[in-house]
Amino acid sequence: MSLNHVRPWRNIYRRKSRQIMVGSVPVGGDAPIAVQTMTNTLTTDVAATVAQVQAAAEAGADIVRVSVPDEASSKALKEIVRESPVPIVADIHFHYKRGIEAAEAGAACLRINPGNIGDEKRVQEVIKAARDHDCSIRIGVNAGSLEKHLLEKYREPCPDAMVESGLEHIRILQDNDFHNFKISVKASDVFLSAAAYQGIAEATDAPIHLGITEAGGLVSGTIKSAIGLGNLLWMGIGDTIRVSLSADPVEEVKVGYEILKSLGLRHRGVNIISCPSCARQGFDVIKTVEALEQRLEHIKTPMSLSIIGCVVNGPGEALMTDVGFTGGGAGSGMVYLAGKASHKMSNDQMIDHIVEQVEKKAAELDAAAEAAE
């Protein structure tokens, strides 16, 4: 349960955006911040792409994006959409025909920049296809592919150029009376991204898709994303997020959730609070946490678990978690339930025991949530 009403220093006031639907997922307004990822399989390899979409959905992705670079991919998209448990966004770059085909294939959203797809007639055809098939659009401004006239005007990619680019694309959709869109203004530079996002957040009420593009590998990209997206989310900006990593899409989803969890914006699964460990540890904290992370991956119920090496911080952290374990002496430690010391447990049995306790607590919380509905 959120205790933000008694801890006002934890409040985040979300920017008021209008809400759109990406298939069955609301984005914007007071909807939960949606987590997205993107497949990196060949879209024409339907089986591999569907498997990746399913794995991402299982990890918590609300929406998954798939590249549609050619006609064969448009055909595959139809099957992927049919098999997918979550709405699919079709990533289109310049080719308007791919946009039309993707909307017809059942994509829930097209990632396409209307200013990049050619003359007005083509733009109108894509918008018509989107409208006819209840498909939203994401305008995706990217610092690396800004329009020539803006680069000439501003000399280099900068926040103003990115905002202006975004507003130009928005104007094209609005002139065609199409309002079912969201927008992103991504850059690989954290400062540029953050400033561009602040600018676009002030200039429009469209829902915002947050991302730091080409952020890097698992560790460096996670840090960059946590700083960039974390700051924006903390300011209340962002209705859906995608963490871009040179890593498995499942990792992107996990990192996205961890960012949202850290800010109390969304909860899913077990939030493990653990100490870094030191010479005082009563058991091997690092190995235990690694094992528990794996063994508790199946839990989707939002709950907290503290795994602390010794009594210096253990009892204090356990006070605020659903289940806790604090190392002690002589090969055993103390198990805490709902913040209270409950019983002792030997170190060699504690992993199985903690998994059991967490599963029990998750079932209790699920039953309570069901009863409250």
Ligand code: SF4
């Ligand atoms: S809680 Fe104890 S074991 Fe963990 S880092 Fe702090 S002093 Fe070390």
